[in-house]
Amino acid sequence: MLFRYALTFFVIFVGIGVGNIVHIDSNPVEKMMLFVLGAIFLLTRKIRWDILVLIALMLLMTLISALLSSYYNLSFNRYMRSAFSLSATFLLLAGEPTKKDRDTIVRLLAALPVMMIVVGSLYQVAGIRPLFYVDFLGAPRLQGTSIPAGLGTAGYLGSVAAMLGAAFLNKKVYLPLAFVNLIILVLSAARMPLALAVAICGYVYFIMVNRSFLMRAASVGAVIPAAAGFVLLFGESILTRFGSESLSGRDLIWEALQRVVDAYPYFGIGLGHQILVIPGDVAFLARTMAAHNEYLRITVETGYVGATAIFALLAIMCLAIWLRPATGRNFAFLLMCLSFFVYCSTDNAISSTTTPLMLVLASFAFSYRRQTVIRGRPTAQPVKAASVIGPATEPKLR
Numbered sequence: 001m002l003f004r005y006a007l008t009f010f011v012i013f014v015g016i017g018v019g020n021i022v023h024i025d026s027n028p029v030e031k032m033m034l035f036v037l038g039a040i041f042l043l044t045r046k047i048r049w050d051i052l053v054l055i056a057l058m059l060l061m062t063l064i065s066a067l068l069s070s071y072y073n074l075s076f077n078r079y080m081r082s083a084f085s086l087s088a089t090f091l092l093l094a095g096e097p098t099k100k101d102r103d104t105i106v107r108l109l110a111a112l113p114v115m116m117i118v119v120g121s122l123y124q125v126a127g128i129r130p131l132f133y134v135d136f137l138g139a140p141r142l143q144g145t146s147i148p149a150g151l152g153t154a155g156y157l158g159s160v161a162a163m164l165g166a167a168f169l170n171k172k173v174y175l176p177l178a179f180v181n182l183i184i185l186v187l188s189a190a191r192m193p194l195a196l197a198v199a200i201c202g203y204v205y206f207i208m209v210n211r212s213f214l215m216r217a218a219s220v221g222a223v224i225p226a227a228a229g230f231v232l233l234f235g236e237s238i239l240t241r242f243g244s245e246s247l248s249g250r251d252l253i254w255e256a257l258q259r260v261v262d263a264y265p266y267f268g269i270g271l272g273h274q275i276l277v278i279p280g281d282v283a284f285l286a287r288t289m290a291a292h293n294e295y296l297r298i299t300v301e302t303g304y305v306g307a308t309a310i311f312a313l314l315a316i317m318c319l320a321i322w323l324r325p326a327t328g329r330n331f332a333f334l335l336m337c338l339s340f341f342v343y344c345s346t347d348n349a350i351s352s353t354t355t356p357l358m359l360v361l362a363s364f365a366f367s368y369r370r371q372t373v374i375r376g377r378p379t380a381q382p383v384k385a386a387s388v389i390g391p392a393t394e395p396k397l398r
Helices: 002-016 018-022 027-044 049-068 076-093 099-125 148-168 171-188 191-209 213-243 250-263 280-286 294-322 331-343 357-366
Strands: 132-134 140-142 371-374 377-380
Touching: 002 018, 002 027, 002 099, 018 027, 027 076, 049 076, 049 294, 076 294, 076 357, 099 148, 099 171, 099 357, 140 148, 140 171, 148 171, 148 191, 148 331, 148 357, 171 191, 191 331, 250 280, 250 294, 294 331, 294 357, 331 357
Parallel strands: none
Antiparallel strands: 132 140, 371 377
16 A cells, blocks of 8 residues: 555656756656655565566676776766666566556556646646747647656556556546547657557557457547548647657767767766766757667666676566566567667666656556455465466456
8 A cells, every 4th residue: 555655646746747847857856756666665565586686687787887997087976876776767677566556557657648738737827837848840849747758758658558557447438548648649749659659559459458350440440530630730730840850969969979988888987977978069959968868878888798788687677577477478568668678769768767667567567466365365376377469367266
């Protein structure tokens, strides 16, 4: 119960966008909250020791890279803060969730985009901040209580969570909510999150939610005119954004960081030090110092040796969870995890406090601890068999 209250508080805190209202970087606060949330989770749930060991190995690899780095300006204070942040990101994968945990995270994440729009609308009415942001292309982008990219991440999580809610909880409630979240995602004009969300939602809908051929055909027939109407209403500004080949200055950052990689190829410059090596003129033109590419950032900070080990360990974490009997080796789980790895190539997915929740959502949705009844007493047991293409089934009560 304590964990679910803490999870609810964390999602609401993210949803109301406190940092954007008081104009501070709320990421350290959210990371601290995420660490506390992970600690509560591990103290109240069965620990997955294999995942915890993999997280420890990941942190050990960052330490080895820092110790072997030849970067002259390496700060172990900065390293420790970044290592703490990294550990907080994945702690929620190191415990066995319950069915109530699954239902809670699905409901919270499915409601997150709508919450951000509702609260953001109130902020605009109160004159605190605008609901829309006009980018350098002149395209208005919905931002809610965050920035367009932040709302895009919420839409990515929310649309997938709502579609899983339609598969597991209530089709009549969550299916329309998934559609609303996808519209919010489109209006945020976040390109990669939209592509990933559509792919996952399409799979979950056609394989897990709606298995009737006639209903599938009818769904496709209904989406086409709806999409056409949407383009007529919002098409000009949105298509300006989606049709642009601009990288919003990220290419400048990537070129600068690649030069650092070439200078420190094996062990990098130390975890957390990437923002120190962005030239001032590049940061000014790109309006950010963030890498917007986690593969490149991690390589800059830990070198090719460290980055290879870290992403390999993260992939092994996902595979270890997927191979557990309770997960049923559901392909949707792999698709959700794969989307996170793709997201890492275009945004700050690992350093974000919300984007890694896609991995948490996948873990909670498919590997939660099932309940059966033996001689009138409830006992948690994993399911030994489940459809590869459908949701894991609940054991029958005896």
